[in-house]
Amino acid sequence: MKKFLLVLCLLVLWQWAYASLPPAKYKQLYPGGKCYLVRVQLHDKQGTPYTLDHPEAYLSSRSLARRRKQQLGVDSTDLPVSPVYLDTLRAMGLTVVCTSKWMNTVLVRTRDPHVADRLTGMSMVKSACQVFESPDSVPRPMRAAFHTEFNRWDTISHDPYGITAAQIGALKGIDLHRSGRRGRGMMIAVFDGGFMNVDKIPALKRAKIVATRDFVAPCTSDVYTLVEHGTMVFSAMAADAPEAYVGTAPEAQYLLCRTEDTETEWPAEEDYWVAAAEYADSMGVDVINSSLGYHYFDDKRMNYSYADLDGQHAHVSRAASMLAGKGIVLVNSAGNDGMGAWKKINMPADAEDVLTVGAVTPRGMNAPFSSIGPTADGRVKPDVMALGSPTAVISGRGTIINQTGTSFSTPIICGLVACLWQALPGKTACEIIDLVRRSANQYSSPDNIFGYGVPDFWRAYQMGRK
Numbered sequence: 133m134k135k136f137l138l139v140l141c142l143l144v145l146w147q148w149a150y151a152s153l154p155p156a157k158y159k160q161l162y163p164g165g166k167c168y169l170v171r172v173q174l175h176d177k178q179g180t181p182y183t184l185d186h187p188e189a190y191l192s193s194r195s196l197a198r199r200r201k202q203q204l205g206v207d208s209t210d211l212p213v214s215p216v217y218l219d220t221l222r223a224m225g226l227t228v229v230c231t232s233k234w235m236n237t238v239l240v241r242t243r244d245p246h247v248a249d250r251l252t253g254m255s256m257v258k259s260a261c262q263v264f265e266s267p268d269s270v271p272r273p274m275r276a277a278f279h280t281e282f283n284r285w286d287t288i289s290h291d292p293y294g295i296t297a298a299q300i301g302a303l304k305g306i307d308l309h310r311s312g313r314r315g316r317g318m319m320i321a322v323f324d325g326g327f328m329n330v331d332k333i334p335a336l337k338r339a340k341i342v343a344t345r346d347f348v349a350p351c352t353s354d355v356y357t358l359v360e361h362g363t364m365v366f367s368a369m370a371a372d373a374p375e376a377y378v379g380t381a382p383e384a385q386y387l388l389c390r391t392e393d394t395e396t397e398w399p400a401e402e403d404y405w406v407a408a409a410e411y412a413d414s415m416g417v418d419v420i421n422s423s424l425g426y427h428y429f430d431d432k433r434m435n436y437s438y439a440d441l442d443g444q445h446a447h448v449s450r451a452a453s454m455l456a457g458k459g460i461v462l463v464n465s466a467g468n469d470g471m472g473a474w475k476k477i478n479m480p481a482d483a484e485d486v487l488t489v490g491a492v493t494p495r496g497m498n499a500p501f502s503s504i505g506p507t508a509d510g511r512v513k514p515d516v517m518a519l520g521s522p523t524a525v526i527s528g529r530g531t532i533i534n535q536t537g538t539s540f541s542t543p544i545i546c547g548l549v550a551c552l553w554q555a556l557p558g559k560t561a562c563e564i565i566d567l568v569r570r571s572a573n574q575y576s577s578p579d580n581i582f583g584y585g586v587p588d589f590w591r592a593y594q595m596g597r598k
Contacts, residue, residue: 326358
């Protein structure tokens with residue numbers, strides 16, 4: 133009898149475990165089969181046909197105009213990676229996934245787990261390290277169904293901002309909008325893991341999407357079939373549905389960039405992020421929203437430590453620290469590790485000359501999950517705070533929902549940064565960052581929980597006019 137009961141229990145457990153597994157039809161073999169990605173650091177850019185005298189060959193007219201306005205020139209970091217070196221890598225049977233001219237690196241794909249050792253001995257290579265190993269299988273992308281209209285209770289007829297009045301009003305962003313600054317003429321790049329149904333949701337139909345691009349290997353041709361995280365982030369800036377949901381920069385132009393592999397966590401995602409940042413620069417973007425961060429990986433040997441939070445250690449942070457010098461404002465989420473063992477901000481939230489955003493509650497209290505500072509070199513982090521516990525967003529199914537996380541407080545700030553810069557077009561990226569910090573309610577006594585506090589964008593505008 134005992135044996136029978138034991139077998140019965142095991143059978144029930146097996147059935148339960150089997151039933152909890154995702155159906156095979158929702159999984160697929162990793163595209164292209166088993167592979168590895170290797171970051172190759174090159175010694176120089178010998179053989180490049182590009183010159184500093186003709187930057188129009190690799191930067192758009194809009195990008196060059198942004199730099200001229202801020203009296204910023206081009207330098208050797210802007211020269212593309214040497215095509216001679218790229219051809220050499222391809223001749224070895226390696227596939228070039230992406231490059232970084234700022235870092236002078238190449239991300240290559242291979243089936244050989246030992247290729248990094250082979251590359252390290254080459255004269256053109258400064259270093260090479262593996263930054264990704266593919267899993268056996270990944271979920272099959274599936275586009276979710278979406279609502280063609282909001283529920284009737286989502287409409288607030290007496291308020292043109294609808295559900296977003298509180299989260300924008302807390303930053304005095306509505307005052308900026310009323311002055312005619314809603315992001316027109318500004319371009320914002322959004323880095324995320326996917327933008328489910330952004331092309332279908334009615335409230336996002338008015339959004340001015342200039343281009344979409346996928347940087348994650350293997351790339352997809354349609355970022356709108358992937359995860360909804362980017363949809364929710366994007367909606368907080370770009371939506372324009374009066375009396376229901378209005379974003380912080382509904383008249384701005386947008387680039388939607390997939391840089392996040394949501395099925396794995398490897399340092400290769402830093403390479404995707406950097407490639408997207410350089411693409412955004414070349415397209416003439418003014419502001420970047422990055423609700424992303426890194427400090428631990430599937431291979432624990434690659435994890436970062438607190439000592440690495442100096443803005444210059446992580447590959448992604450080094451590139452992020454260069455953005456203001458290229459004339460771009462990066463607005464990055466602080467991270468949601470405040471209640472975990474790590475607690476600190478993530479990379480590239482530690483970068484220099486960026487706005488790192490934490491989350492507060494409707495009562496102005498620090499959201500307990502919001503990551504804290506300081507950086508390893510003693511800089512105040514986060515920089516500023518916005519409503520993130522919760523934030524009203526539009527889901528990938530087209531419904532208005534409340535979400536918690538610094539991922540969602542960040543785009544509220546980002547959209548208003550674009551509006552502020554529209555109002556003060558003569559300012560540099562660093563000057564805009566400084567104005568946002570100085571307008572915040574704790575600027576005179578910052579700490580590493582609230583940073584400089586909650587910014588007042590109307591005050592920032594008034595200060596900027598003086």
